[in-house]
Amino acid sequence: MASDLLDKFAGTIIGLAIGDAMGRPTEFLSSIEKIRDTFGPDGVTDFEADRHPAGTYTDDTQMTLAIARALIAAGHEPFEDLMERMATEFVAWRESPDNDRAPGFTCLRGCEELAKGVPWRIAGVADSKGCGSAMRTAPIGLYFHHNEKRLITVARASSLLTHGHPTALASAAATALLVAWALHDDDPNDYPRRLTTAMRKMDGEEVATLVEKIPDLLSAEPKDVLCGACLGEAWTGESAVASALWCFCRTPDDFTKTVLTGTNTAGDSDSIACIAGSISGAYLGLNAIPPHWRKGVENSQMLYQTAKELLAAHKQRVNLDL
Ligand SMILES: [Mg+2]
Numbered sequence: 531m532a533s534d535l536l537d538k539f540a541g542t543i544i545g546l547a548i549g550d551a552m553g554r555p556t557e558f559l560s561s562i563e564k565i566r567d568t569f570g571p572d573g574v575t576d577f578e579a580d581r582h583p584a585g586t587y588t589d590d591t592q593m594t595l596a597i598a599r600a601l602i603a604a605g606h607e608p609f610e611d612l613m614e615r616m617a618t619e620f621v622a623w624r625e626s627p628d629n630d631r632a633p634g635f636t637c638l639r640g641c642e643e644l645a646k647g648v649p650w651r652i653a654g655v656a657d658s659k660g661c662g663s664a665m666r667t668a669p670i671g672l673y674f675h676h677n678e679k680r681l682i683t684v685a686r687a688s689s690l691l692t693h694g695h696p697t698a699l700a701s702a703a704a705t706a707l708l709v710a711w712a713l714h715d716d717d718p719n720d721y722p723r724r725l726t727t728a729m730r731k732m733d734g735e736e737v738a739t740l741v742e743k744i745p746d747l748l749s750a751e752p753k754d755v756l757c758g759a760c761l762g763e764a765w766t767g768e769s770a771v772a773s774a775l776w777c778f779c780r781t782p783d784d785f786t787k788t789v790l791t792g793t794n795t796a797g798d799s800d801s802i803a804c805i806a807g808s809i810s811g812a813y814l815g816l817n818a819i820p821p822h823w824r825k826g827v828e829n830s831q832m833l834y835q836t837a838k839e840l841l842a843a844h845k846q847r848v849n850l851d852l
Contacts, residue, residue: 671685675713
């Protein structure tokens with residue numbers, strides 16, 4: 531690997547929080563025209579304040595951090611204990627006073643069931659394939675990057691807490707896989723083909739159908755790709771993953787462009803930019819992210835510390851797996 535692991539772990543966690551914070555003001559602006567009317571001809575190009583300060587991230591990052599904390603505390607423990615810990619972290623997120631950033635209905639519903647004591651395997655909404663379980667699995671890609679089989683098992687299980695549709699499970703695995711491949715410096719040109727194959731092996735046909743279109747769309751305009759007629763508006767897991775991967779694949783060497791492409795979209799901008807930011811951050815590392823964004827994102831020190839603890843926990847896990 532070109533950069534050291536801490537640079538890549540921190541690039542992923544801080545990168546996804548930046549994408550999420552960048553996309554927050556545009557999540558509910560339903561067209562590029564409305565984004566331009568609000569933020570000028572180039573759309574959003576930096577953190578924007580609204581009822582929250584500039585740099586504030588949303589539920590996407592909060593739930594990602596919940597998964598990171600579960601892995602740090604219990605990743606080395608048996609699978610059931612890890613999943614119980616994840617459930618505990620999700621319930622804590624649901625009850626947190628900071629959970630005021632447009633949390634997804636399905637995520638809240640699953641967490642309500644968990645809070646009532648419903649087992650994690652059946653707590654999720656059985657037929658939901660919203661992107662809520664795909665947006666939060668980057669830490670699983672980091673933690674289990676050395677063990678793809680375990681990565682897939684845990685990422686798919688993490689969906690069940692809130693989203694039970696087979697496409698949601700596959701989409702959750704997709705984000706984690708992409709982060710692991712980026713961490714390994716694998717060639718981004720291969721990701722669409724590799725992901726298509728991986729999705730078809732796990733009942734992820736809906737993800738595969740969108741992802742296999744990506745190579746032919748790389749020279750198209752964002753407004754023609756990130757829309758209902760093409761890769762969708764990212765409200766579903768398969769559309770969020772395909773949209774984020776498209777953003778990354780067209781500018782794999784440029785974190786800023788990747789994140790801003792995801793930000794300035796008609797659809798679920800914060801989730802697209804969050805997933806795209808995680809892949810780009812894993813591939814390029816923390817030092818490729820503009821310093822004023824690294825410093826300006828909410829809780830930047832805590833994010834860095836979480837990445838550091840996740841790396842230490844990963845190393846402990848690798849030793850156990852040897
Ligand atoms: Mg959000």
